[in-house]
Amino acid sequence: MAQEQKVSITGPAGMLDGRWQVAEQTQLGVLMCHPHPLFHGTMDNKVVTTVTRTAAGLGLPTLRFNFRGVGNSEGVHDKGVGEQDDVLAALSYARNELGWQKVILAGFSFGAGMACLSACRAPEGIAALVLLAPAVHHFDAPNQLPYEFETFIYMGDADEVVPFDEVSDWAERVVPTPHYQVFCEGSHFFHGRLTDLKASLQEDWTPLLKAVGLG
Incomplete structure (x- = not known):
């Protein structure tokens, strides 16, 4: 597998530092957002x-x-x-500069x-929304998500940062109903469960991969 390439994304507040992993196909790509900047969150988070x-x-x-x-x-x-505008700038970069046709938009905490x-705000071209331990206590979690794509939530029931009950309550109330997977005894950072998380992502992305001839 080739190494990631450094890229600079033009954002509304200046240039954003990024890393791009090239692939042979550009029909579908994954854009990943990191945890809270004020608590040492960066794109290098595990x-x-x-x-x-x-x-x-x-x-x-x-x-x-x-x-x-x-x-x-x-x-x-x-x-x-x-920061929402930063995400939109990265989405625009992925589509217009990298040539991605569809995007799996993912984020942690x-x-x-x-x-x-x-x-x-901008559901066009999004193939799936992937939310890992979404910090629903820190943002105004919507009551309704776009119908253009499916949403996947992954949460540890022993999360010591994001309240598990609040995430579960939101997952039950929001429409359309998201796919919700709970990792038993899973912590916020999925310590000891990253292999299980990887397997879940692979399984859940299979239908999307088949759509672009990779599954």
């Missing part, structure tokens, strides 16, 4: 890289990036407001919230 490596192993191109003010990305943290809200 959950983030587990998702992108899983995707790359399936033949999918991937893109991960640092939100504004993180690492070499310009700008300053904007409390989850401007804070990044899951930003991915969710961005998908609601």
